[in-house]
Amino acid sequence: xxxxxxxxxxxxxxxxxxxxxxxxxxxxxxxxxxxxxxxxxxxxxxxxxxxxxxxxxxxxxxxxxxxxxxxxxxxxxxxxxxxxxxxxxxxxxxxxxxxxxxxxxxxxxxxxxxxxxxxxxxxxxxxxxxxxxxxxxxxxxxxxxxxxxxxxxxxxxxxxxxxxxxxxxxxxxxxxxxxxxxxxxxxxxxxxxxxxxxxxxxxxxxxxxxxxxxxxxxxxxxxxxxxxxxxxxxxxxxxxxxxxxxxxxxxxxxxxxxxxxxxxxxxxxxxxxxxxxxxxxxxxxxxxxxxxxxxxxxxxxxxxxxxxxxxxxxxxxxxxxxxxxxxxxxxxxxxxxxxxxxxxxxxxxxxxxxxxxxxxxxxxxxxxxxxxxxxxxxxxxxxxxxxxxxxxxxxxxxxxxxxxxxx
Amino acid sequence: xxxxxxxxxxxxxxxxxxxxxxxxxxxxxxxxxxxxxxxxxxxxxxxxxxxxxxxxxxxxxxxxxxxxxxxxxxxxxxxxxxxxxxxxxxxxxxxxxxxxxxxxxxxxxxxxxxxxxxxxxxxxxxxxxxxxxxxxxxxxxxxxxxxxxxxxxxxxxxxxxxxxxxxxxxxxxxxxxxxxxxxxxxxxxxxxxxxxxxxxxxxxxxxxxxxxxxxxxxxxxxxxxxxxxxxxxxxxxxxxxxxxxxxxxxxxxxxxxxxxxxxxxxxxxxxxxxxxxxxxxxxxxxxxxxxxxxxxxxxxxxxxxxxxxxxxxxxxxxxxxxxxxxxxxxxxxxxxxxxxxxxxxxxxxxxxxxxxxxxxxxxxxxxxxxxxxxxxxxxxxxxxxxxxxxxxxxxxxxxxxxxxxxx
Numbered sequence: 001x002x003x004x005x006x007x008x009x010x011x012x013x014x015x016x017x018x019x020x021x022x023x024x025x026x027x028x029x030x031x032x033x034x035x036x037x038x039x040x041x042x043x044x045x046x047x048x049x050x051x052x053x054x055x056x057x058x059x060x061x062x063x064x065x066x067x068x069x070x071x072x073x074x075x076x077x078x079x080x081x082x083x084x085x086x087x088x089x090x091x092x093x094x095x096x097x098x099x100x101x102x103x104x105x106x107x108x109x110x111x112x113x114x115x116x117x118x119x120x121x122x123x124x125x126x127x128x129x130x131x132x133x134x135x136x137x138x139x140x141x142x143x144x145x146x147x148x149x150x151x152x153x154x155x156x157x158x159x160x161x162x163x164x165x166x167x168x169x170x171x172x173x174x175x176x177x178x179x180x181x182x183x184x185x186x187x188x189x190x191x192x193x194x195x196x197x198x199x200x201x202x203x204x205x206x207x208x209x210x211x212x213x214x215x216x217x218x219x220x221x222x223x224x225x226x227x228x229x230x231x232x233x234x235x236x237x238x239x240x241x242x243x244x245x246x247x248x249x250x251x252x253x254x255x256x257x258x259x260x261x262x263x264x265x266x267x268x269x270x271x272x273x274x275x276x277x278x279x280x281x282x283x284x285x286x287x288x289x290x291x292x293x294x295x296x297x298x299x300x301x302x303x304x305x306x307x308x309x310x311x312x313x314x315x316x317x318x319x320x321x322x323x324x325x326x327x328x329x330x331x332x333x334x335x336x337x338x339x340x341x342x343x344x345x346x347x348x349x350x351x352x353x354x355x356x357x358x359x360x361x362x363x364x365x366x367x368x369x370x371x372x373x374x375x376x377x378x379x380x381x382x383x384x385x386x387x388x389x390x391x392x393x394x395x396x397x398x399x400x401x402x403x404x405x406x407x
Numbered sequence: 408x409x410x411x412x413x414x415x416x417x418x419x420x421x422x423x424x425x426x427x428x429x430x431x432x433x434x435x436x437x438x439x440x441x442x443x444x445x446x447x448x449x450x451x452x453x454x455x456x457x458x459x460x461x462x463x464x465x466x467x468x469x470x471x472x473x474x475x476x477x478x479x480x481x482x483x484x485x486x487x488x489x490x491x492x493x494x495x496x497x498x499x500x501x502x503x504x505x506x507x508x509x510x511x512x513x514x515x516x517x518x519x520x521x522x523x524x525x526x527x528x529x530x531x532x533x534x535x536x537x538x539x540x541x542x543x544x545x546x547x548x549x550x551x552x553x554x555x556x557x558x559x560x561x562x563x564x565x566x567x568x569x570x571x572x573x574x575x576x577x578x579x580x581x582x583x584x585x586x587x588x589x590x591x592x593x594x595x596x597x598x599x600x601x602x603x604x605x606x607x608x609x610x611x612x613x614x615x616x617x618x619x620x621x622x623x624x625x626x627x628x629x630x631x632x633x634x635x636x637x638x639x640x641x642x643x644x645x646x647x648x649x650x651x652x653x654x655x656x657x658x659x660x661x662x663x664x665x666x667x668x669x670x671x672x673x674x675x676x677x678x679x680x681x682x683x684x685x686x687x688x689x690x691x692x693x694x695x696x697x698x699x700x701x702x703x704x705x706x707x708x709x710x711x712x713x714x715x716x717x718x719x720x721x722x723x724x725x726x727x728x729x730x731x732x733x734x735x736x737x738x739x740x741x742x743x744x745x746x747x748x749x750x751x752x753x754x755x756x757x758x759x760x761x762x763x764x765x766x767x768x769x770x771x772x773x774x775x776x777x778x779x780x781x782x783x784x785x786x787x788x789x790x791x792x793x794x795x796x797x798x799x800x801x802x803x804x805x806x807x808x809x810x811x812x813x814x
Contacts, residue, residue, distance in 0.1 A: 016463050050483065056423050058490040065493070068501050069486035072479035076457065079476035083465040086472070094475050098505075099550055120550065143506055143527065 002167040003035040003125070007135065007157035009173055010044035012231045013077050016084075019043075023084035025172075025231075030090060030130055037121065037131040037164065039157040040081055042073025063108035067137075067147045070109075071097070074134035074153075081132045092130040095121060097145075100160060102138030104146040111138055111146040113155065113218070116163035125164070133160055151212030158215050162222035169224055171211065172231035177238035178203065178210055180402040181255045185390045188403035192253065193236070196243035199253045199345050202379045206256040206343035216240065243347050251355055252346040252400040257389050261291070262311040262337040263372065266321065268330035269303040278324060279305060286320035288313045291341065292374040292381065302330060306372060308383060311337045339371060340389035343381040344396055356380050362399035368392050409574040410442040410532070414542065414564035416580055417451035419638045420484050426450075430491035432579075432638075437497060437537055444528065444538040444571065446564040447488055449480025470515035474544075474554045477516075478504070481541035481560075488539045499537040502528060504552075507567060509545030511553040518545060518553040520562065520625070523570035532571070540567055558619030565622050569629035576631055578618065579638035584645035585610065585617055587809040588662045592797050595810035599660065600643070603650035606660045606752050609786045613663040613750035623647065650754050658762055659753040659807040664796050668698070669718040669744040670779065673728065675737035676710040685731060686712060693727035695720045698748065699781040699788065709737060713779060715790060718744045746778060747796035750788040751803055763787050769806035775799050 006026065013019050022038070030036045050069050054061040078094035085092035101117030121131055135153025138146050148155050154171060161169035176191055178200065183189040195203070197220035204213045210228055219226055219240065229237025247253075269275055276295060283290060292308040309317060314337055325331045349355050359380055363370055368391060371383035384392045397403065413433065420426050429445070437443045457476050461468040485501035492499035508524030528538055542560025545553050555562050561578055568576035583598055585607065590596040602610070604627035611620045617635055626633055626647065636644025654660075676682055683702060690697060699715040716724060721744055732738040756762050766787055770777055775798060778790035791799050804810070 016460060019464065053423060053487060054490055057426065057487055058494040061490045062493050065486040065489045065501055068489075068503070069483055072482045075479045075482070076476055079472040080460060080464055082472045082475075083461055083468045086469050087465040094472055096475070096552070145503070 001033055001035060003037070003164060004029055005037045005039065005157055005161040005164070005166045005169040007039045007153060007169070007171045008041065008231060009153065010041040010047070011174060012172060013040050013081060014044035016080070019080050019084050022081055023088055023090070026085060026130060027088050027090050035125055035130075037125070037133060037160060037166070038081065039133045039135045039153055039160055040074065040077045041135050041153040042070075042077055046073040046076065064144065067108045067145050070147055071134070071137045071145045074136050078132045078134045085130060085132070090130050091128060092132060093124055095124070095131050095133045097134050097137035097156070098139040100133050100156075101163070102156065102159060103141055104138035104148070105140065109147055110149040113138060113148070113159050114141070116159055118160070118163040121160070121164060151215055154211050154215040155218060158219045158222070158224050158226060161224045161226065162218075166224075169219075169226035170237075171226055171228045173210070173228060174231065175210060175228070176230045176235060177228050178208070178240070179254065181393055181397050182208075182257070185257070185393050186255075186397045189397065190403055190405065192238045194239040194241060194247070195253055196247055196347055197240060198243065198378055199347055200240050202343065202345040202376065203254055203256045206258055206341065206345065206379070206381065208254075208256040248348045248351050250346060250406050251348040251352045252344045252402065253348075254345055255393055255396050255402065256343050256345065257393050258341045259386055259389060260311045261308050261339045261341050261383060261386075262314040262335065263306060263308050263339060263383065264314070264317055264321070265304065265306040265334045266325065267298065267302060267304045267332045267334070269305060269328060271297055271301065271303045275303065276305065279321070282320045282324055283307070283317055286316050288317050288320065292372050292383070294372055294374065308339070308341065308372065338386045339383045340386040341381055341383050342389060342392050342396065343379050344400070345379045347378050349378050349380070358399055359396055362395045363392055366391055366395040368395065408440055408442060410444070410571060411436055412444045412446065412564055412568040412571070412573045412576045414446045414560060414576070414578045415448065415638060416560065417448040417454070418581060419579060420447050420488060421451035423487070426487050426491050429488055430495055430497070433492060433537060434495050434497050442532055442537070444532070444540060444567060444573070445488065446540045446542045446560055446567055447481065447484045448542050448560040449477075449484055453480040453483065471551065474515045474552050477554055478541070478544045478552045481543050485539045485541045492537060492539070497537050498535060499539060500531055502531070502538050502540045504541050504544035504563070505546040507540050507545075507563075508570070509563065509566060510548055511545035511555070512547065516554055517556040520545060520555070520566050521548070523566055525567070525570040528567070528571060558622055561618050561622040562625060565626045565629070565631050565633060568631045568633065569625075573631075576633035577644075578633055578635045580617070580635060581638065582617060582635070583637045583642060584635050585615070585647070586661065588800055588804050589615075589664070592664070592800050593662075593804045596804065597810055597812065599645045601646040601648060601654070602660055603654055603754055604647060605650065605785055606754060607647050609750065609752040609783070610661055610663045613665055613748065613752065613786070613788065615661070615663040655755045655758050657753060657813050658755040658759045659751045659809065660755075661752055662800055662803050662809065663750050663752065664800050665748045666793060666796060667718045668715050668746045668748050668790060668793075669721040669742065670713060670715050670746060670790065671721070671724055671728070672711065672713040672741045673732065674705065674709060674711045674739045674741070676712065676735060678704055678708065678710045682710065683712065686728070689727045689731055690714070690724055693723050695724050695727065699779055699790070701779055701781065715746070715748065715779065745793045746790045747793040748788055748790050749796060749799050749803065750786050751807070752786045754785050756785050756787070765806055766803055769802045770799055773798055773802040775802065
């Protein structure tokens with residue numbers, strides 16, 4: 001008998017009919033001889049409705065109280081899904097974040113999981129019950145309700161799977177799995193049977209928004225193998241797991257893109273210790289998330305720094321840098337919006353040479369100019385003009401034969 | 408500095424504007440130099456909406472899961488009221504039933520309070536915070552969410568006041584206080600400045616639905632003085648407290664009525680030990696709440712039993728008695744619907760004679776026939792034809808000069 005954790009998002013439980021579908025799927029998994037623990041989100045729309053009320057009462061509602069308010073969404077879902085299971089004759093019980101023993105730390109609305117005490121769930125499972133656990137929430141060690149922020153229900157599912165030593169953790173979502181590239185852009189993109197945690201992390205940070213990075217990091221840390229698959233059909237999805245030797249045979253696992261990027265380049269910066277820290281500090285204080293960061297000494301002896309960020313942060317970045325640049329007589333700032341980032345990701349890169357050359361040649365042959373380049377051990381990322389990003393994705397996808405399953 | 412517990416019902420927090428009013432009233436009470444702890448219900452309509460969803464998913468939804476579902480209503484209210492307090496600059500925090508340390512026992516959806524651990528609330532009060540506590544809910548000793556059934560928020564308020572040794576507990580509601588009779592029936596009914604727990608209990612059980620009996624019983628047990636007053640104005644309401652010697656000077660404190668009653672009389676019952684137990688047992692097994700119970704031996708040597716109940720239970724009662732009556736050759740059943748009960752209540756009755764005579768004469772003078780009569784130490788109750796119940800109330804109210812404040 002396997003123990004299967006299934007995560008259902010807000011769309012999957014968005015109406016009473018969909019809640020019945022979730023219950024039916026859980027029953028099917030149980031009837032196949034498994035123990036089943038579902039982690040569910042709030043019904044879609046519920047959280048937004050609660051936030052709207054909060055904002056009408058207070059311009060800047062207290063985060064502690066937002067947590068108390070928003071946690072009710074998942075608490076409603078678990079009761080309703082459990083009732084639907086009862087209606088199908090399944091012995092089931094709902095479990096709040098607190099009852100699941102999810103203890104958290106960090107600021108309100110952005111909790112991190114500190115540790116887990118699954119003893120209540122374990123006892124219920126031993127009694128033969130199917131469980132429905134509230135996603136997105138836990139409780140601080142002193143008993144305050146705490147939500148886990150964006151993607152919190154995925155994190156709950158991974159953590160519950162880890163704590164219960166589940167055999168499988170299924171993230172049921174509105175996509176079929178993880179693809180070699182977004183199939184809306186690259187028609188012959190292929191669903192990957194498996195991908196390593198590190199590749200998944202690079203894909204996520206490069207714009208493939210299947211899951212938040214911290215859920216993948218948590219799974220990697222605790223060795224939780226999980227599967228991203230569709231909540232609408234029974235097709236196998238993509239397994240996300242620790243890399244194994246065979247995986248290195250594939251040079252590039254996938255290609256991901258991120259649109260609406262902008263670049264800031266500042267030149268004429270004295271090549272002095274501490275100067276990079278002041279620049280990055282000013283941007284960090286303004287809460288701007290930088291993506292690519294490239295620094296160099298130009299032939300004039302001054303330093304030159306380039307960063308990319310989401311284009312919505314561009315104005316804020318210029319304002320944040322202004323005081324510092326005003327101090328520096330020779331400094332100049334240059335900005336460019338309307339760019340996008342393309343990343344090719346694969347652990348095979350570590351043992352194969354010529355990957356960058358293949359990628360750059362493919363882009364060149366397609367007549368696409370490369371802007372900035374940044375690399376990690378398992379990723380090569382470039383910026384291109386946003387109008388060419390889809391052509392670029394197709395060119396790189398073709399160049400590495402990603403439509404063909406590896407031998 | 409006094410510690411004041413205030414209870415606000417679902418209508419008082421039924422819209423965001425009303426939530427702002429509640430926050431403003433709490434702030435005013437605080438600005439007058441008091442510590443304030445509010446107990447709030449779910450926004451009106453929220454609980455019904457949740458129950459509707461539950462019934463769509465399951466004909467007979469699990470009571471454990473109903474508790475999990477319904478408890479979210481109050482949890483939303485406490486967060487929203489707290490946000491409204493913050494918006495007025497009041498340092499405030501929401502407190503769930505669990506955080507309030509309300510430990511419960513009994514079946515789901517009908518919890519009873521077992522004990523209280525107010526240490527978290529006490530700590531927050533010591534920090535100068537105003538508190539907003541979720542009514543209607545607690546937690547079992549093993550951590551399951553538990554609701555307290557009808558009138559549960561009143562019970563929470565009394566329990567919180569007891570645990571915190573509050574100076575005052577205000578039940579803020581849509582009536583001004585407790586009246587000598589329903590002012591819609593008796594135009595010159597008078598608001599009582601005070602009433603004893605026992606009188607309030609007799610009034611409640613006789614149809615004055617200001618509060619559920621168990622909340623009054625809880626207050627009596629723990630000596631919590633509470634005040635029933637309007638949430639819409641600042642008029643003083645009615646204090647409910649342990650009787651004191653002066654209270655006995657008033658013969659009758661008030662008159663209450665209960666409509667839609669029915670009577671069942673069974674005759675020809677053998678006068679044997681255990682027979683009454685079998686009859687009451689059959690009605691109890693059918694979950695029929697009996698009100699007045701009168702038994703007697705008729706001149707034919709057989710016993711005769713009469714009961715009153717709500718008229719909606721009449722059919723169920725006849726069905727429940729049928730098997731037993733079929734066994735008894737001489738038995739006969741007679742039923743009467745369309746009656747109502749009038750009760751005159753007052754602890755002064757204990758030390759004054761002739762009370763019943765005054766009451767019966769007043770009814771006789773008004774041409775009203777008395778059906779059944781039952782009495783307790785502080786109550787005289789009679790049944791009359793339902794069409795005459797308002798006349799009866801006015802006649803008895805006049806006979807005891809209840810419109811005039813006692814000297």
